[in-house]
Amino acid sequence: MFSNIKLSIFLAIKTILRGDKGSLILTVLIMLVVFLNLLFVDAVFKGISVTMDNGKINYQYGEVIIEPQTGDKYIKNTNDIVDAIKDFYYVKSVTTHLRTVATLKNDKHNDGRDVAQFEAGVIGIDEAVENDSIDLKSHIIEGRYLESDDYGKALLGTDMAGGYGSSVFPDDLEGVRPGDTITAEYNNGVSRDYEIVGIYKTKNFDTDSKMVVLRDDLNSVLGTTNESSEIIVRLVNKNMSSQAMIDFAKLNLGQYDIDDWRGKLAFGQTINKSFDMIGSILRIIGSLVAGLVIFIIIFVDIVNRRKQIGILKAIGIPESAIMYSYVIRGMFYTILGVVFGFLLMNFGVIGFFKSHPIDFPMGDMVPVIKREALRMSVILFVIAGLIGSFIPAIKEVRKKILTLMR
Numbered sequence: 001m002f003s004n005i006k007l008s009i010f011l012a013i014k015t016i017l018r019g020d021k022g023s024l025i026l027t028v029l030i031m032l033v034v035f036l037n038l039l040f041v042d043a044v045f046k047g048i049s050v051t052m053d054n055g056k057i058n059y060q061y062g063e064v065i066i067e068p069q070t071g072d073k074y075i076k077n078t079n080d081i082v083d084a085i086k087d088f089y090y091v092k093s094v095t096t097h098l099r100t101v102a103t104l105k106n107d108k109h110n111d112g113r114d115v116a117q118f119e120a121g122v123i124g125i126d127e128a129v130e131n132d133s134i135d136l137k138s139h140i141i142e143g144r145y146l147e148s149d150d151y152g153k154a155l156l157g158t159d160m161a162g163g164y165g166s167s168v169f170p171d172d173l174e175g176v177r178p179g180d181t182i183t184a185e186y187n188n189g190v191s192r193d194y195e196i197v198g199i200y201k202t203k204n205f206d207t208d209s210k211m212v213v214l215r216d217d218l219n220s221v222l223g224t225t226n227e228s229s230e231i232i233v234r235l236v237n238k239n240m241s242s243q244a245m246i247d248f249a250k251l252n253l254g255q256y257d258i259d260d261w262r263g264k265l266a267f268g269q270t271i272n273k274s275f276d277m278i279g280s281i282l283r284i285i286g287s288l289v290a291g292l293v294i295f296i297i298i299f300v301d302i303v304n305r306r307k308q309i310g311i312l313k314a315i316g317i318p319e320s321a322i323m324y325s326y327v328i329r330g331m332f333y334t335i336l337g338v339v340f341g342f343l344l345m346n347f348g349v350i351g352f353f354k355s356h357p358i359d360f361p362m363g364d365m366v367p368v369i370k371r372e373a374l375r376m377s378v379i380l381f382v383i384a385g386l387i388g389s390f391i392p393a394i395k396e397v398r399k400k401i402l403t404l405m406r
Contacts, residue, residue: 007317008324016329027297031337031385032344034293038286038377039345043367045275051363053265053272055204059134061264062095062232063241064248067257074227075256084251085233090244092234095133098124098218099229102184104160104211106173116174120160121210122184124218133234136200136212143178143198151217154182154194157208158201184211190221203363279373287380290337294330294388302326302396309397323390323397330389331382338378345369 016024057063068075075081075096082094105117127146131137136155137145141164146155158164162172176182176196185191194213202208219225235244241260248258302309312322350367357364 005321005324007321008328011312011317011321011325012328012332015325016332027333028336028340030293031290031333032341034286034290035337035341035377035381036345036349038283038290038381039341039369039374040349040367041282041286042279042373042377043345043350043369044365045279046368046370046373047358047365048360048362049272049275050368051360051365053261055202055363056206056265057238057261059136059202059204059207061259061261062133063235063238064233064244064258064260065264066231066233066248066253067259068229069255069257072255074224074229075231076227078226078228078231081231081251081253085231085248088244088247090236090240092236093129093132094234095130095232096126096215096228097230097232098215098222098224098227100186100218100222102186102211104173105183105185106176106180107183108174116162116172118160118171118173122186122218123210123212124215125212126215133232134207136202139200139202140198141201143196145198146212146214148214150197150214152192152194153197153213155198155200155212156182156196157210157212158199159205159208160211161196161199164199164201186221188222192221203361205362276373280376283373283377283380286377287384290334290381291384291388294334294385295392297333298326298330298389299392299396301329302392306396313397319397323393326393326397327386327389330385330393334382334385334389338381342374 066075066081078096082096085091085094100122101119102122103117103119105115107115125134125146127148127150140155141158143155146153156173156176160172161176163175163177173182176199178196178198180196181193182196183191183193194211200208200212233244233248235241238261241262245258245260309322313319346369350369353366357366359365
């Protein structure tokens with residue numbers, strides 16, 4: 001058995017070395033393209049999932065979020081909680097938000113007749129520490145960021161302001177720009193005018209549909225002092241969120257809801273599972289294509305070498321040695337396609353998209369190679385190559401010598 005394998009390897013090497021180099025290069029190139037396409041589609045799906053998740057984490061929830069329980073309005077003694085949380089080594093930053101809802105009105109011609117309105121969330125922030133956790137400052141696309149004395153001034157997200165491209169909402173304020181003044185009518189009956197000083201765009205539609213004001217400004221509207229609607233905690237590593245939730249629960253915070261990014265991204269996880277399913281289907285289809293390519297290549301080669309196969313059998317070369325030599329050739333093409341396809345994907349395609357990310361509505365997307373998906377792709381590809389080379393080899397080599405010599 002071992003001698004037959006050695007002989008198969010010898011025959012495969014000699015055939016490859018003496019064969020047409022152009023055909024060899026073309027075959028490997030075809031396998032490379034098939035494997036690259038398989039990896040790319042799966043990496044795009046994973047990249048979209050990562051982009052969506054990062055948008056929610058970076059601009060909405062953080063890695064861990066503390067909120068009032070259902071029925072409660074605010075978190076009490078916010079400063080004491082923040083001070084306690086900051087002591088943990090894995091906490092990078094903490095920010096607090098005061099949230100409410102208002103009907104925003106833009107009287108475009110100041111005549112009370114053509115008024116655009118939008119019911120939106122209003123967020124009160126501490127501008128001095130906000131950008132350590134939720135970085136809006138670097139996403140200002142027009143105007144400027146809030147300053148410490150900007151009472152009666154606000155930032156608007158692009159999905160609410162209007163006029164900054166497509167929006168997920170059917171209505172908006174129809175073109176508010178920095179320097180314009182809008183009116184906010186709060187649910188408690190308070191009405192305030194705000195000068196818009198900046199427009200921001202994070203590509204997270206939940207964040208981009210909000211108005212942002214100073215926390216003290218919103219305190220004066222709601223009559224709050226040391227209360228918060230949410231405490232957002234950013235960690236040095238998002239995978240430490242489970243440990244953070246356990247530690248925070250020991251701080252006598254049982255009256256509040258503590259959740260991490262996994263819990264908040266439950267809907268996104270459902271989408272991710274759908275993407276994984278689609279990726280698996282495409283992976284199987286791509287592997288079938290690879291198997292068919294190898295089948296055709298090996299079959300054509302065997303048909304063109306029938307007389308040579310007949311001669312080899314006539315001089316006593318075992319059928320198994322001849323058959324395995326073609327299987328080895330098929331695996332050689334397959335493995336080269338996998339190796340070069342992975343190298344081109346990892347160092348070429350992904351490197352390009354890191355410099356030129358795809359502009360998706362939910363953020364800048366860079367394809368991501370998922371380790372488990374890569375492993376499954378390689379396994380399926382190799383199996384497909386093995387089957388695709390074995391079937392024509394066993395079918396043709398087992399024919400009688402006289403049949404092969406005709």
